Amino acid sequence: MSVDVANVLNLVLAGVLTGLVYGLMALGLSVIFGVVRVVNFAHGEMMTIAMYATVMLFTALNLDPFLAVFPVAAGFFVFGYLLQAGLINPFVTRPEHTQFMLLVALAMILVNLLLMIFGPDARNVQLDYLLESIELGPLLIDRGKLYAALVACATAAAFFLFFKYALLGKAIRACADNYLGGKVVGLNVKRLYALTFGLGSACLAVAGCMMVLLVDVTPVLGPSYTLLAFVIVIVGGLGSMAGALLGGVLIGVSEALAGLYFTPSAKSMFSFALLILVLLFRPQGLLGKRP
Amino acid sequence: MSRGAVLLAVFVLVLLALPAMVNNYVLSVAVLILYFAYTGQAWNVMMGFAGQLSLGHSLYVGVGAYTAAALFTHYQVGPWAGIWAAMLACMLLGAVMGFLAFRFGISGVYFALLTIAFAEFTRIGFDHLDWLGGSGGLFLRVERRDMNDLANLRGSPVMFYYVMLALAAAAFAFCAWLLRSRAGYYWQAIRENEEAAQALGINTFRYKMLAVVISSGMTALAGVFFAFYYNNLFPEQIFHISRSIEIILGPIIGGLGTLFGPVLGAVLLTVLADGITELVAALGLDIPGVKQVFYGVTLLLVVMFLPNGIWPAIASRLGIRPQGSGRSDD
Numbered sequence: 001m002s003v004d005v006a007n008v009l010n011l012v013l014a015g016v017l018t019g020l021v022y023g024l025m026a027l028g029l030s031v032i033f034g035v036v037r038v039v040n041f042a043h044g045e046m047m048t049i050a051m052y053a054t055v056m057l058f059t060a061l062n063l064d065p066f067l068a069v070f071p072v073a074a075g076f077f078v079f080g081y082l083l084q085a086g087l088i089n090p091f092v093t094r095p096e097h098t099q100f101m102l103l104v105a106l107a108m109i110l111v112n113l114l115l116m117i118f119g120p121d122a123r124n125v126q127l128d129y130l131l132e133s134i135e136l137g138p139l140l141i142d143r144g145k146l147y148a149a150l151v152a153c154a155t156a157a158a159f160f161l162f163f164k165y166a167l168l169g170k171a172i173r174a175c176a177d178n179y180l181g182g183k184v185v186g187l188n189v190k191r192l193y194a195l196t197f198g199l200g201s202a203c204l205a206v207a208g209c210m211m212v213l214l215v216d217v218t219p220v221l222g223p224s225y226t227l228l229a230f231v232i233v234i235v236g237g238l239g240s241m242a243g244a245l246l247g248g249v250l251i252g253v254s255e256a257l258a259g260l261y262f263t264p265s266a267k268s269m270f271s272f273a274l275l276i277l278v279l280l281f282r283p284q285g286l287l288g289k290r291p
Numbered sequence: 292m293s294r295g296a297v298l299l300a301v302f303v304l305v306l307l308a309l310p311a312m313v314n315n316y317v318l319s320v321a322v323l324i325l326y327f328a329y330t331g332q333a334w335n336v337m338m339g340f341a342g343q344l345s346l347g348h349s350l351y352v353g354v355g356a357y358t359a360a361a362l363f364t365h366y367q368v369g370p371w372a373g374i375w376a377a378m379l380a381c382m383l384l385g386a387v388m389g390f391l392a393f394r395f396g397i398s399g400v401y402f403a404l405l406t407i408a409f410a411e412f413t414r415i416g417f418d419h420l421d422w423l424g425g426s427g428g429l430f431l432r433v434e435r436r437d438m439n440d441l442a443n444l445r446g447s448p449v450m451f452y453y454v455m456l457a458l459a460a461a462a463f464a465f466c467a468w469l470l471r472s473r474a475g476y477y478w479q480a481i482r483e484n485e486e487a488a489q490a491l492g493i494n495t496f497r498y499k500m501l502a503v504v505i506s507s508g509m510t511a512l513a514g515v516f517f518a519f520y521y522n523n524l525f526p527e528q529i530f531h532i533s534r535s536i537e538i539i540l541g542p543i544i545g546g547l548g549t550l551f552g553p554v555l556g557a558v559l560l561t562v563l564a565d566g567i568t569e570l571v572a573a574l575g576l577d578i579p580g581v582k583q584v585f586y587g588v589t590l591l592l593v594v595m596f597l598p599n600g601i602w603p604a605i606a607s608r609l610g611i612r613p614q615g616s617g618r619s620d621d
Binding site for chain 1: 338344346391392395396397399400401403404405407408409411412415416418419426532533536540543547578579580581582583584586587588590591594595598
């Protein structure tokens with residue numbers, strides 16, 4: 001195998017692994033939108049908070065990011081629950097632009113609180129095994145990326161099983177399908193919305209813990225991850241869980257290849273071009289159902 | 292004379308006399324207010340009148356600014372000729388986006404995300420366009436600040452104040468006329484219930500297109516002004532999504548779909564942002580981010596407690612009927 005082909009394969013593989021973490025981030029957005037019907041414009045900002053929490057747990061307590069997943073996700077579940085119950089629930093029946101304003105204001109507060117507390121400098125975790133890679137013939141697999149992708153897959157699978165088989169998951173899906181019907185059969189819709197927002201936030205928190213292994217964290221990452229999450233869920237199909245992962249992988253690979261064939265700074269241009277094409281020709285997304 | 296007319300007359304007189312009464316700093320704040328009043332008015336045509344949520348209006352500011360600035364620096368074409376090219380470019384761009392979106396039945400959140408995608412796509416594209424300076428920026432010649440050259444839009448802050456005042460006033464009058472025109476009534480019908488509007492025989496595709504084209508053309512003018520006022524353009528700044536958000540905050544805070552809403556929103560937000568800067572400095576809290584946190588909290592409170600905006604609430608206190616029907620919450 002020539003060096004060039006191996007090089008491209010390595011990049012694609014790295015793109016797939018990164019993409020799975022992207023997909024997990026988008027999964028949180030998709031779950032929230034699919035049920036609550038509110039677009040979380042503070043999604044990336046919330047993930048940045050999870051990333052800072054992970055970095056802080058590592059520097060203060062030397063807690064490995066793979067273990068930090070548990071406290072961070074639990075904290076985010078509570079945060080998400082309270083956010084929906086206290087702030088967003090009164091807005092679910094209001095017009096879209098009002099919801100948008102609410103979440104934009106929230107995003108502005110979150111990103112700047114991070115800036116106030118941590119300053120603009122980039123932070124990261126330094127772990128020996130992040131520098132190692134596994135050799136598989138011509139392929140070099142980054143260990144940190146591989147583990148992060150595996151955690152992303154496991155979390156996504158857990159969510160999938162929960163919504164498919166657990167009674168609570170079924171109840172949430174019932175609310176999503178039919179708000180009034182859910183109320184009629186005696187479901188506490190507002191509480192289920194809060195639970196969903198909590199679960200979506202926990203999912204996002206896991207993605208944040210894993211993202212720390214891939215990039216350095218700065219406060220300004222927030223808005224760009226919000227946009228990235230939108231691109232992914234629209235491409236994959238809003239409300240489709242498998243679609244979010246597929247969208248994540250597609251975007252991860254397209255970013256990697258754009259970095260190779262053009263310049264790395266142009267990579268998100270391809271994501272947005274993909275988004276525009278999908279919106280125009282398959283607005284329900286690749287794996288979404290027609291509304 | 293009605294109460295509303297008296298208030299309006301006083302307001303206009305104060306605006307005309309302002310440069311004689313204040314220093315350069317206050318004047319620059321006033322220019323900023325007028326700029327946001329103008330862009331808010333332009334955005335309001337699309338969202339407030341016709342109900343099409345655009346979160347990507349920085350696209351038209353940016354393309355308008357770059358078109359006129361490129362003609363000026365590369366071909367020595369003056370701004371007053373550049374305006375037409377800028378408007379044409381933005382109206383075409385708006386038409387293409389509107390055509391694609393409305394033909395394929397994209398609405399609501401999806402339409403809003405499409406507008407963001409177009410703006411972001413263009414931002415990154417301009418970052419790599421070396422002819423227009425790329426990410427390093429495009430700069431306009433600044434000659435003498437004390438000479439007012441209206442033909443080339445080179446001059447003192449006072450000149451820019453009056454130019455922006457004229458633009459904002461013209462936009463106000465134009466929107467007042469639009470609201471009472473046939474198109475204005477059709478837009479409001481579409482905003483309230485598109486299916487019902489269609490059932491009444493309104494060609495909703497054509498009128499939504501009209502709203503997008505008018506709004507993008509108006510926004511292009513703001514872009515041209517921006518280019519000649521600030522004399523430097525960076526894709527990272529002018530196309531950024533936070534610019535789009537700045538544009539839409541005014542009309543939403545002021546009162547969506549009303550004529551005074553964008554004006555009032557621009558005044559309140561700009562004064563608020565400035566007041567916060569002063570307050571933060573006075574309290575000795577000058578660390579990055581503090582300002583925006585205050586700003587975000589204020590927005591949050593307004594959205595929570597005054598969801599219809601401030602102008603409708605004030606107008607009823609003053610005994611004036613709000614111009615243009617505000618959007619009804621459903």
